[in-house]
Amino acid sequence: xxxxxxxxxxxxxxxxxxxxxxxxxxxxxxxxxxxxxxxxxxxxxxxxxxxxxxxxxxxxxxxxxxxxxxxxxxxxxxxxxxxxxxxxxxxxxxxxxxxxxxxxxxxxxxxxxxxxxxxxxxxxxxxxxxxxxxxxxxxxxxxxxxxxxxxxxxxxxxxxxxxxxxxxxxxxxxxxxxxxxxxxxxxxxxxxxxxxx
Amino acid sequence: xxxxxxxxxxxxxxxxxxxxxxxxxxxxxxxxxxxxxxxxxxxxxxxxxxxxxxxxxxxxxxxxxxxxxxxxxxxxxxxxxxxxxxxxxxxxxxxxxxxxxxxxxxxxxxxxxxxxxxxxxxxxxxxxxxxxxxxxxxxxxxxxxxxxxxxxxxxxxxxxxxxxxxxxxxxxxxxxxxxxxxxxxxxxxxxxxxxxxxxxxxxxxxxxxxxxxxxxxxxxxxxxxxxxxxxxxxxxxxxxxxxxxxxxxxxxxxxxxxxxxxxxxxxxxx
Numbered sequence: 001x002x003x004x005x006x007x008x009x010x011x012x013x014x015x016x017x018x019x020x021x022x023x024x025x026x027x028x029x030x031x032x033x034x035x036x037x038x039x040x041x042x043x044x045x046x047x048x049x050x051x052x053x054x055x056x057x058x059x060x061x062x063x064x065x066x067x068x069x070x071x072x073x074x075x076x077x078x079x080x081x082x083x084x085x086x087x088x089x090x091x092x093x094x095x096x097x098x099x100x101x102x103x104x105x106x107x108x109x110x111x112x113x114x115x116x117x118x119x120x121x122x123x124x125x126x127x128x129x130x131x132x133x134x135x136x137x138x139x140x141x142x143x144x145x146x147x148x149x150x151x152x153x154x155x156x157x158x159x160x161x162x163x164x165x166x167x168x169x170x171x172x173x174x175x176x177x178x179x180x181x182x183x184x185x186x187x188x189x190x191x192x193x194x195x196x197x
Numbered sequence: 198x199x200x201x202x203x204x205x206x207x208x209x210x211x212x213x214x215x216x217x218x219x220x221x222x223x224x225x226x227x228x229x230x231x232x233x234x235x236x237x238x239x240x241x242x243x244x245x246x247x248x249x250x251x252x253x254x255x256x257x258x259x260x261x262x263x264x265x266x267x268x269x270x271x272x273x274x275x276x277x278x279x280x281x282x283x284x285x286x287x288x289x290x291x292x293x294x295x296x297x298x299x300x301x302x303x304x305x306x307x308x309x310x311x312x313x314x315x316x317x318x319x320x321x322x323x324x325x326x327x328x329x330x331x332x333x334x335x336x337x338x339x340x341x342x343x344x345x346x347x348x349x350x351x352x353x354x355x356x357x358x359x360x361x362x363x364x365x366x367x368x369x370x371x372x373x374x375x376x377x378x379x380x381x382x383x384x385x386x387x388x389x390x391x392x393x394x395x396x397x398x399x400x401x402x403x404x405x406x407x408x409x410x411x412x413x414x415x416x417x418x419x420x421x422x423x424x425x426x427x428x429x430x431x432x433x434x435x436x437x438x439x440x441x442x443x444x445x446x447x448x449x450x451x452x453x454x455x456x457x458x459x460x461x462x463x464x465x466x467x
Contacts, residue, residue, distance in 0.1 A: 032240045037227055040236075044225035054232065058239045065243050127221030134214075135222060149203065151224045156200055174201060178215075185214035 026073070028065040035081055042082055045144045045152070046089035047136055049096075059088050079164045090140055130192075134185045142177040149174055286354060287390060357382060357391045364398045372405035393419065397428035400435060409439065 039060055040053060048056050063084050071080055135143050141163065148154040148162070149170075156174070160167040204215050211219075228236070360382035367375035379399045386392065396419040403412035416432040423429050 028240060028244045032237065036233065036236065036240075040228045040232070041225045044223070050223075050226070053228075054235060054239075057236055058243070061236075061240050062243050065246065124221070127217050128223065129221070131218045131221030132223065134218065147222070147225065149201075150205070150219065151222055153203065171201065178204075181218055182212060182214045185217055186212070189213060189217070 026068050026071065026077075028061055028068065031064055031077060031081070032061060035077060038078055039081055039085060041152075042085045042144075043089060045147045046085060046140055047143055048089055048092060052092070052096075056088060056092055060084055063088065076161075078162060082162050083164065086140060086144070093136075093140065126192075130185060130188055134181050134188065137184055138177055138180060142173045142180070145170055145173040146177040146181065353386065354390050357386050357389045360385070361391045361394055361398065364395065364402070368398060368402055368405065372402040376402040376406070393423045393426040393428045396422075397432050400432045404435065404439070412436065 036057075039057055043053055043056055043060070044050070060081070064081065067084075071077075135146070138146065144163070145159055148159050149156065154162075156167050156170045160170045163170070204211060204219055360378050363378035364375040364382070367378065376399060379395050379402065382389065382391070382395050383399075389395070396415055400412045400416045400419065403409070403415060413436055416429075416436050419426070419432050420429040
């Protein structure tokens with residue numbers, strides 16, 4: 001898994017990024033070919049539901065196409081793209097709210113198979129619902145930081161590069177995200193236990 | 198600063214909440230080939246579209262309406278302000294006249310211009326106006342010219358005021374001189390802002406000079422030209438009172454030639 005994500009870091013190596021990102025003419029097709037997967041992943045890190053990824057990714061590339069002339073070629077394309085993804089995701093979040101995702105999400109992954117017992121499916125679904133609800137309560141930047149560090153195993157330096165913030169900010173966001181997640185999730189778990197008993 | 202330890206790398210420190218998060222949270226997934234095909238087709242469509250956002254005619258229209266409203270509104274307010282200022286100036290002249298009626302002037306135009314030619318005065322008319330006419334005349338006998346140095350020569354109203362004040366101040370003592378000042382005003386400002394007042398003062402001056410027919414004519418002209426003016430009404434009352442007195446005088450003593458107080462000497466002119 002980590003290797004797959006590593007392929008999606010074209011901008012992390014400054015030398016390679018400098019050649020790759022400035023030698024070719026900037027066009028939305030080229031950017032899509034080079035960074036389409038990165039945008040797809042980033043939108044999920046920012047909380048876009050899988051069923052909406054296609055539409056939201058199109059929105060991102062529409063903005064990219066319109067703003068190409070404003071892009072500073074000295075900057076990294078991936079950082080620029082991640083900034084656009086954050087703004088689009090923030091708008092998406094305002095439109096949708098988290099409830100929609102919780103109520104409709106995860107059905108595909110939770111389909112019972114012959115190898116998984118029915119109660120195990122229920123437990124997974126419950127964990128998925130609790131975790132997504134807690135993540136969606138976080139600020140969008142904290143959520144992305146947490147997901148990239150804990151779930152995708154990116155280093156803090158990589159996250160800082162991607163989000164165009166100092167590493168200290170990444171540490172701070174990660175610490176804050178962990179604390180809030182534990183607090184909210186512990187409360188939700190306690191409520192659920194009370195409800196079951 | 199050291200890289201923080203990941204939760205999954207430190208199983209001993211895991212809480213129930215962090216376990217739920219690590220197990221339940223959805224990990225970002227790479228797009229499938231179908232996703233990539235669909236998105237690629239959409240990107241082709243996006244790439245063919247003009248990179249600049251098309252001009253929004255709606256936005257342009259709204260901006261135009263806003264600009265027009267601002268400019269139009271500003272012009273309207275300015276015009277309203279200018280009109281009000283004009284009205285206030287006219288009202289201020291009348292108000293100052295009323296004020297000066299109670300405060301005799303310290304300096305008159307006549308005093309400042311002693312060289313002005315003075316016509317020989319006719320015999321004073323002691324009783325031509327009736328009591329009401331006298332009251333009106335007394336009200337108008339103010340003759341309070343503004344100090345000459347306070348007058349701005351470029352302002353037409355400021356040039357009108359001294360002439361009218363001169364006419365008013367001389368009305369009682371020297372009606373012919375008052376009439377001359379008023380005629381000067383009439384020549385220079387035939388349609389001036391104080392034209393109605395000038396005509397009213399002229400009617401009074403003519404009555405003082407016993408030129409009743411001329412006064413009647415000027416009063417009629419005043420009423421025709423400024424039908425809604427209070428000066429026209431006051432001039433008409435002066436003439437009306439005079440006629441009433443002239444009609445009542447012969448009946449009182451039965452004689453035809455009573456030329457007592459309140460009657461003009463030259464009744465044939467009427």
